[in-house]
Amino acid sequence: xxxxxxxxxxxxxxxxxxxxxxxxxxxxxxxxxxxxxxxxxxxxxxxxxxxxxxxxxxxxxxxxxxxxxxxxxxxxxxxxxxxxxxxxxxxxxxxxxxxxxxxxxxxxxxxxxxxxxxxxxxxxxxxxxxxxxxxxxxxxxxxxxxxxxxxxxxxxxxxxxxxxxxxxxxxxxxxxxxxxxxxxxxxxxxxxxxxxxxxxxxxxxxxxxxxxxxxxxxxxxxxxxxxxxxxxxxxxxxxxxxxxxxxxxxxxxxxxxxxxxxxxxxxxxxxxxxxxxxxxxxxxxxxxxxxxxxxxxxxxxxxxxxxxxxxxxxxxxxxxxxxxxxxxxxxxxxxxxxxxxxxxxxx
Amino acid sequence: xxxxxxxxxxxxxxxxxxxxxxxxxxxxxxxxxxxxxxxxxxxxxxxxxxxxxxxxxxxxxxxxxxxxxxxxxxxxxxxxxxxxxxxxxxxxxxxxxxxxxxxxxxxxxxxxxxxxxxxxxxxxxxxxxxxxxxxxxxxxxxxxxxxxxxxxxxxxxxxxxxxxxxxxxxxxxxxxxxxxxxxxxxxxxxxxxxxxxxxxxxxxxxxxxxxxxxxxxxxxxxxxxxxxxxxxxxxxxxxxxxxxxxxxxxxxxxxxxxxxxxxxxxxxxxxxxxxxxxxxxxxxxxxxxxxxxxxxxxxxxxxxxxxxxxxxxxxxxxxxxxxxxxxxx
Numbered sequence: 266x267x268x269x270x271x272x273x274x275x276x277x278x279x280x281x282x283x284x285x286x287x288x289x290x291x292x293x294x295x296x297x298x299x300x301x302x303x304x305x306x307x308x309x310x311x312x313x314x315x316x317x318x319x320x321x322x323x324x325x326x327x328x329x330x331x332x333x334x335x336x337x338x339x340x341x342x343x344x345x346x347x348x349x350x351x352x353x354x355x356x357x358x359x360x361x362x363x364x365x366x367x368x369x370x371x372x373x374x375x376x377x378x379x380x381x382x383x384x385x386x387x388x389x390x391x392x393x394x395x396x397x398x399x400x401x402x403x404x405x406x407x408x409x410x411x412x413x414x415x416x417x418x419x420x421x422x423x424x425x426x427x428x429x430x431x432x433x434x435x436x437x438x439x440x441x442x443x444x445x446x447x448x449x450x451x452x453x454x455x456x457x458x459x460x461x462x463x464x465x466x467x468x469x470x471x472x473x474x475x476x477x478x479x480x481x482x483x484x485x486x487x488x489x490x491x492x493x494x495x496x497x498x499x500x501x502x503x504x505x506x507x508x509x510x511x512x513x514x515x516x517x518x519x520x521x522x523x524x525x526x527x528x529x530x531x532x533x534x535x536x537x538x539x540x541x542x543x544x545x546x547x548x549x550x551x552x553x554x555x556x557x558x559x560x561x562x563x564x565x566x567x568x569x570x571x572x573x574x575x576x577x578x579x580x581x582x583x584x585x586x587x588x589x590x591x592x593x594x595x596x597x598x599x600x601x602x603x604x605x606x607x608x609x610x611x612x
Numbered sequence: 613x614x615x616x617x618x619x620x621x622x623x624x625x626x627x628x629x630x631x632x633x634x635x636x637x638x639x640x641x642x643x644x645x646x647x648x649x650x651x652x653x654x655x656x657x658x659x660x661x662x663x664x665x666x667x668x669x670x671x672x673x674x675x676x677x678x679x680x681x682x683x684x685x686x687x688x689x690x691x692x693x694x695x696x697x698x699x700x701x702x703x704x705x706x707x708x709x710x711x712x713x714x715x716x717x718x719x720x721x722x723x724x725x726x727x728x729x730x731x732x733x734x735x736x737x738x739x740x741x742x743x744x745x746x747x748x749x750x751x752x753x754x755x756x757x758x759x760x761x762x763x764x765x766x767x768x769x770x771x772x773x774x775x776x777x778x779x780x781x782x783x784x785x786x787x788x789x790x791x792x793x794x795x796x797x798x799x800x801x802x803x804x805x806x807x808x809x810x811x812x813x814x815x816x817x818x819x820x821x822x823x824x825x826x827x828x829x830x831x832x833x834x835x836x837x838x839x840x841x842x843x844x845x846x847x848x849x850x851x852x853x854x855x856x857x858x859x860x861x862x863x864x865x866x867x868x869x870x871x872x873x874x875x876x877x878x879x880x881x882x883x884x885x886x887x888x889x890x891x892x893x894x895x896x897x898x899x900x901x902x903x904x905x906x907x908x909x910x911x912x913x914x915x916x917x918x919x920x921x922x923x924x925x926x927x928x929x930x931x932x933x934x935x936x937x938x939x940x941x
Contacts, residue, residue: 313933314888319845385893436724438732439819439893491819493733560729571734573923 266311277304278398285402291339291349295332298370298402302328305394309387320386324395327379331369338362351406353413360413363406364422370403373456374425377449381433384445389490392441393481396448397474404455404470411463419456424546426453431553438492440484443557444477447516450554457547458531461538468608469527476524476598479512482591492561496570501579508591510566511599517555523601526608713809725817735820740898741803742916743777746770756781756799761788766799771913776829780911783902799910802838802899815842818872818892823922826868827915830859835912836901839875842894850880853890857900865915873927885938889929 277300285297302325309321342359343349354360365376372380384392407414430450437443451473459466483505489495499506515524528551535544564570719726727735741751749768756766766781785797806814824837835857843849853875860866875890876883898917902910 313886314891315848315851316841316891319848322845432720436720438724438729438817492729493820496733564730564733575923 266308270307274304274308277301278394280304282398282402286405289351291343291351294351294406295336295339298328298335298406299332301399301402302332305391305399308391308394309383311391312388316386317388320383323379323386324383327369327376331366331376334362334369335366338366351409354410355413357415360410361415361418363410364414364418367403367407368422368456371400371407371452371456372445372449373422373452374429374449377426377429377433380449381437381442381445384441384448385439387441389441389481389485389488392444393478393485396444396481397477400448400452400470400474404466407456407459408463408467411459411466414460416460419460420543423453423457424543424550426450426456427547427550428553431550431556434557435553437557440490440492440495440561443561444480447554447558448473448477450550451516454528454531454547454551457543458534462534464611465527465530465534469531472523472527472598472601473516475594476512476516479591479594479598480509480516482588482594483509483512486586486588486591492564493570495561495565497572497576498565499569500572500577502584503580506566508595510562511595513558513562515599517558518551519555521602522599523597524599526602526605530605530609709809709811716809732820737825737918737920738821739916739918740816743770743914744774749777751804752777753802753804754779754800755802757784757788757796760793760796761790762786762796762798764797764799766801768801776913776915778911778913779900780909782909783904783907785905785907797905797907798901798903800838800899800901802840803897805843805896813842813844813896816895818895818919821892821919821921822872822925823920824868824870824872824898825918825920826857826870827865827917828857828859828868829863829865829913829915830857830861831911832859832861833902833906833910833912834858834904836903837870837875838899838901839872839890839895840897840899841891842896852878854878859912869922871922871925871927873925874930876931885933887929887931887933 281297281300281302281304283297284300285294288294288297306321306325309324310318338354338359339349341362342354342356345356345359354363369376384395387395427450430446430448430453433449434443434446437446451469455466455469455473458469484490487494487498487502487505489498495506495509498509511522515522518524518528520529528548532544532548535541535547723729724732742748749770752768754766754768756762756764758764763784763786764782765784766779768777768779770776771778779799779801781799783797783799785795787793787796806816808814824839826837836854837857839853841848841851841853843851855870855875857868857870872890872892877886877888877890878884900912902912
């Protein structure tokens, strides 16, 4: 892609999210979300393939629908309460509509059907931005309106997301779809705690973003999009295999890796608020996610997959691609568990 | 489908009269064209839905000699009274769909495509379609230019002691008299889109494989192998990836191997300047077309169609895109 085009797209993405984060008027927050949607579309359609265009169309349609519902909620709220400030939606109808719109934006079940298909059709770099950066702006809006969100809707969204995210990812052999279902499940974890302790939701999002970024960057470096290619990765680049293994375990929520921290703290908060059934259901559904991560790790790192002789000895050759952020992100996504007291204090 | 039929026609069909047949076929012929022939018992579809072929075919001998089981979809002789009990059919159909759904749910626990993951990953070859019984023929759709008013004929039947399928017919390039068709003369057989429970569209995931393998015996004519990928969007329903298959025509079987990287992209029948790779993770159907502008009979015997992984074939896509040809790149 031309560097000028990349500059405009990245600047627009930054602008969109920043606008939403910094706004106190509903219109500017909505504007930021729209800028984000529109800015990523050319990035998605960059490969000259009809599948990428199809994914971009699906993404645009779902996001535009969500934006429409959101605008309706904003105007309804303004009509009922005569205020445009982005801190609380006092009106129940507006709050419900806003929740549903943000759920579609984030890819929460039952509005999650676009996530795997869109992620599968676009290149890894665009998928990375879709599943990480595009979540920040809607989460910030949810964070700000969290006191007025309907708990029942949030619980339904959360349980459905974690269950469907785990169930849907069970049989995938394409890594992008696996990461999409993983995103759905993690958004579920975020949403369940956002009313009780919004800071915990932000922590969950942050750690999810760091782990997903690590994964996407490693997969982009090695150009692997299927489990079969990942299974032969130990020939090409053993450190990448280890990094992918660690990051997947972290995403699955296994101690002593960082990914355990948000899950543990969320479960602790839920139990403290007497939501033991909820906590149990979330913990069980996280096992589904862990199952398919473990399957990937089994085929890629724990066992040696049969390969032909011409695929061996590829690790001898020097690495030409840059691995700028991968070591830092790996450390963040796997070694930060001892810093949990810091995060608890900050929240 | 049976429910729809019943609703449209009121009561059940203990008696069939000629008028009802014709009306039913005109109204519902296209609706039933893609439907499995379970409800019709021994009636098998061997030609396009709108053709009236059987009387003409029966008068021709030789290559077009029909076996007992081959009857056109629209021809139900008044002498043969068929008992169709719709209530039972509907109940059986609903039960079948629920069984399929249960099987899908159980298979999901086992692994991708109902097999454990390591089996799917280790799979190097897979036979997708093989022709051993009449049920295998049901999975294919036969079309010819009769749908646009042409004169070609095409039939599909079992041959060689039920060890292969024979796709045969007569190609006729005579133009239909509608004043707008410029070219005519094609015959094709396409596989039906795989359906899951409640007729949901499924697709084949061939991402572990990189080559198509066909065991065929032709008559020396050049065929086109067409692969269609998942067609959810209307705009993509005309997209096609094709490649040639040149048959030898001898008495020996021919093994044709076409890597997926060689398939070129065309849309609405025109090869596009902007070429795209065939992405093998959402394949919906494969087809064989004959359109070589030569009038005369043709035949193609198919033993099986499979896919396999050729580790020596590392090419991803055989064609380049150039800014000179396609300016919007």
